[in-house]
Amino acid sequence: MKKGILNNEYNNSGSPVPDEGIFNYLSAEEKARLSEGVTLMTFKRQDILFKQNMPSDHLVYILKGLVKVYSGGRGDRVVCIMLAGPGAFAALASAYSSNIYRNSAAAIEDTVALMIRKETMRDILKQNGLFSMAIINLMGKEILDVSDKLVAFSMKQLPGRVADLIRYFSEEIFNSSEFTVSLTRQEMAELIGTTKESLIRTMNEFKNDKIIDLDGKNIRILSPELIKVLSEIG
Amino acid sequence: MKKGILNNEYNNSGSPVPDEGIFNYLSAEEKARLSEGVTLMTFKRQDILFKQNMPSDHLVYILKGLVKVYSGGRGDRVVCIMLAGPGAFAALASAYSSNIYRNSAAAIEDTVALMIRKETMRDILKQNGLFSMAIINLMGKEILDVSDKLVAFSMKQLPGRVADLIRYFSEEIFNSSEFTVSLTRQEMAELIGTTKESLIRTMNEFKNDKIIDLDGKNIRILSPELIKVLSEIG
DNA sequence: GTTTTATGGTGATTTAGATCATCATTCTCT
DNA sequence: AGAGAATGATGATCTAAATCACCATAAAAC
Numbered sequence: 374m375k376k377g378i379l380n381n382e383y384n385n386s387g388s389p390v391p392d393e394g395i396f397n398y399l400s401a402e403e404k405a406r407l408s409e410g411v412t413l414m415t416f417k418r419q420d421i422l423f424k425q426n427m428p429s430d431h432l433v434y435i436l437k438g439l440v441k442v443y444s445g446g447r448g449d450r451v452v453c454i455m456l457a458g459p460g461a462f463a464a465l466a467s468a469y470s471s472n473i474y475r476n477s478a479a480a481i482e483d484t485v486a487l488m489i490r491k492e493t494m495r496d497i498l499k500q501n502g503l504f505s506m507a508i509i510n511l512m513g514k515e516i517l518d519v520s521d522k523l524v525a526f527s528m529k530q531l532p533g534r535v536a537d538l539i540r541y542f543s544e545e546i547f548n549s550s551e552f553t554v555s556l557t558r559q560e561m562a563e564l565i566g567t568t569k570e571s572l573i574r575t576m577n578e579f580k581n582d583k584i585i586d587l588d589g590k591n592i593r594i595l596s597p598e599l600i601k602v603l604s605e606i607g
Numbered sequence: 608m609k610k611g612i613l614n615n616e617y618n619n620s621g622s623p624v625p626d627e628g629i630f631n632y633l634s635a636e637e638k639a640r641l642s643e644g645v646t647l648m649t650f651k652r653q654d655i656l657f658k659q660n661m662p663s664d665h666l667v668y669i670l671k672g673l674v675k676v677y678s679g680g681r682g683d684r685v686v687c688i689m690l691a692g693p694g695a696f697a698a699l700a701s702a703y704s705s706n707i708y709r710n711s712a713a714a715i716e717d718t719v720a721l722m723i724r725k726e727t728m729r730d731i732l733k734q735n736g737l738f739s740m741a742i743i744n745l746m747g748k749e750i751l752d753v754s755d756k757l758v759a760f761s762m763k764q765l766p767g768r769v770a771d772l773i774r775y776f777s778e779e780i781f782n783s784s785e786f787t788v789s790l791t792r793q794e795m796a797e798l799i800g801t802t803k804e805s806l807i808r809t810m811n812e813f814k815n816d817k818i819i820d821l822d823g824k825n826i827r828i829l830s831p832e833l834i835k836v837l838s839e840i841g
Numbered sequence: 842g843t844t845t846t847a848t849g850g851t852g853a854t855t856t857a858g859a860t861c862a863t864c865a866t867t868c869t870c871t
Numbered sequence: 872a873g874a875g876a877a878t879g880a881t882g883a884t885c886t887a888a889a890t891c892a893c894c895a896t897a898a899a900a901c
Contacts, residue, residue, distance in 0.1 A: 444758045452761045454754050466754070470747030476754065498740050505739030506703075506732050512746040513704030519753045520688050520700070520710065524678045526760045527686045527800035530887070558849065566761035571888055573850060589849085764857070792879065805858055807880060823867095823879085 389413045389487060391436065394460045395511070398504040403497050410493025416440075416480040418555075422463060429474045431488040433463040438484025439546075439555060443563065444476045453563040455518065456481070458546065465512055468494070482555045526566050529607035534565040535575045536603035539585065543594055551593040623647045623721060625670065628694045629745070632738040637731050644727025650674075650714040652789075656697060659711045665722040667697040672718025673780075673789060677797065678710045687797040689752065690715070692780065699746055702728070716789045760800050763841030768799040769809045770837035773819065777828055785827040 389411045390396050390404045399407065412431075416422060422433055422440060433440075435457050442463055443453045454476055457463040467474045468491050498505045525537055538561060543550055554561070562572040579585045584600060586593040594600055623645045624630050624638045633641065646665075650656060656667055656674060667674075669691050676697055677687045688710055691697040701708045702725050732739045759771055772795060777784055788795070796806040813819045818834060820827040828834055 444754065450762050452758050454757060466747040466750035468747070469743050470745075470751055475751050495740070498743065499736040502733040502736045502739055505736055505743060506729070508743055509703050509732065509739065509746065511704075512743065512750060513700040513702070515750050516700035516746060516753060517704055517709050519750060519757060520678065523688060523753060523757050523760060524686050526757060528684050557847085559847095568889060569849080570851085570890085574888090577850085791877090793877095802859060803879080804860085804881085808858090811880085 391487075395504070395507045398501065398507050399497065400501075403501060403504075407489065407493055407497055410490030412488040414486050414488055416484045416486065418480055418483060420480045420484075422478040422480065422484075422486065423474045425474055425477045427474050428472060429464060429467045429491065431490055432465060432468040432494055433457075433478065434487040434489060435459055435461050435463060436485045436487060438486075439481040440478050440484055440486070441481050441556075441560065441564075442476050442478045451563050452566060453560065454522075455515070456546070456564070462511065465508070465515065481560065525607075529604075531565075531567060531571055531575050532578070532603050533605075533607035534567065535572065535579065536600045538565050539579075539592065539594060539600055540604050542592070543597075543600075550597060551591070553591045555590070625721075629738070629741045632735065632741050633731065634735075637735060637738075641723065641727055641731055644724030646722040648720050648722055650718045650720065652714055652717060654714045654718075656712040656714065656718075656720065657708045659708055661708050662706060663698060663701045663708045663725065665724055666699060666702040666728060667691075667712065668721040668723060669693055669695050669697060670719040670721060672720075673715040674712050674718055674720070675715050675790075675794065675797075676710050676712045685797050686800060687794065688756075689749070690780070690798070696745065699742070699749065715794065759841070763838075765799075765801060765805055765809050766812070766837050767841035768801065769806065769813065770834045772799050773813075773826065773828065773834055774838050776826070777831075777834075784831060785825070787825045789824070 390399070390408045396404065396407075413436075416438070423429070423431075425444065437459055440457045440463050441453050442455050442457060443451050445451050457478075462468075463478045463486070464474060464476075467476065498508065525534055529537070542552055542554060546552070556564070558569045558573055562569045565572070576585070576587060580587045582599075584594075584596050584603075586595055624633070624642045630638065630641075647670075650672070657663070657665075659678065671693055674691045674697050675687050676689050676691060677685050679685050691712075696702075697712045697720070698708060698710075701710065732742065759768055763771070776786055776788060780786070790798075792803045792807055796803045799806070810819070810821060814821045816833075818828075818830050818837075820829055
């Protein structure tokens with residue numbers, strides 16, 4: 374599996390490395406070299422991509438699907454640190470600043486991902502400054518996202534965080550005011566640091582207040598303005 | 608001020624860029640070039656290094672002192688995202704993934720810092736992959752730290768977070784079981800997402816339980832084991 | 842096709858910690 | 872040195888949201 378996943382649907386150059394996004398910074402030679410250390414994997418919903426405390430040998434680049442990166446604590450409580458969709462890495466930080474994965478990751482939807490050997494990636498980063506710069510930008514974005522979440526967790530109360538969540542789905546994941554989430558209520562709650570009960574109650578309040586329309590996993594935003602205000606005032 | 612801060616106490620090469628830490632990855636030529644875009648600044652306690660929403664022209668490298676990076680929300684509540692001591696950058700993420708500073712930073716102790724022009728730094732990162740790799744490692748560490756904090760904020764209750772704080776001071780900042788903090792109770796509270804009243808109460812409980820000894824800003828850990836357990840069970 | 846297991850939903854109860862109020866003590870600044 | 876401000880400390884009260892206890896569907900598994 375190390376080699377020869379040729380001409381898959383993500384490229385046309387006989388390499389598993391896609392011809393897009395961040396990999397555009399690589400030369401043909403570097404792409405070829407990188408693909409030696411790459412494995413294409415598919416995961417079904419609920420499949421584990423990697424588990425907290427396992428040795429972190431690979432970085433995971435999502436080609437298709439949706440993945441949650443989470444951390445389990447005492448008991449069965451879980452916090453979801455981020456979602457990673459196509460074009461995102463699921464283990465950037467663990468890969469370069471730890472020998473072990475510091476979080477777990479699981480597929481929320483059926484997912485196709487590239488497992489990239491850390492060492493191979495590292496070699497290329499060392500010699501290709503533009504590529505490194507692109508990774509630095511990605512990591513910076515990740516720091517800002519997680520910090521924003523930290524601020525929200527400690528300053529906003531539930532309605533504000535639920536509004537954040539709805540905005541996030543609408544603006545960053547689905548680019549639409551109506552969408553169907555593939556997450557359970559439990560998973561949504563984990564994303565904003567609450568319980569499923571509290572999430573359900575708050576979403577129903579939004580529904581009663583005609584801020585959103587809610588039918589199972591289908592969410593339609595009726596008042597983007599109010600969602601924005603709620604998310605901003607916390 | 609752009610040039611000519613020669614032979615200061617942090618180097619002996621006629622450049623404001625220090626001969627240590629991450630800057631060891633730079634060639635003499637790169638150091639010289641970087642120093643063209645560098646300003647050495649001193650700050651007194653409470654001085655602002657940069658403010659949320661200002662254009663982010665510089666990265667800030669701490670040479671001496673201690674800085675808090677924080678985010679202000681509604682009202683007068685504040686969350687402290689990280690502390691930055693000597694050898695740390697205070698605005699890595701904002702510098703590369705945003706045009707504006709996404710957080711504020713203020714000196715907790717009298718501080719000496721290098722203000723490094725973003726553009727100059729960027730040029731060097733692009734052409735020096737080893738240096739980029741070192742920055743990637745720093746950023747990875749930062750992501751892991753902030754994620755850990757996020758997990759603590761949403762899963763641990765106060766005693767666990769206070770234990771985290773004491774461990775952090777002891778293990779990461781002072782490397783000793785007895786230390787004198789330069790932060791106020793308010794600032795300590797902001798670091799773990801609580802109020803000064805709750806922090807004070809919890810610390811006093813620790814004192815009554817003979818886990819720590821407490822005299823104003825002086826803290827002595829009497830039972831590192833208990834602190835560790837409290838921090839782990841949350 | 843019927844049992845079993847996840848998920849969605851609701852009400853009642855509890856609780857950790859915020860908030861409010863107040864006072865003591867220690868800095869800071871002329 | 873003394874006024875004023877910032878900090879530290881404690882008690883009383885309040886409240887957002889967790890927890891607990893169910894039940895109803897829906898989805899998997901046998």
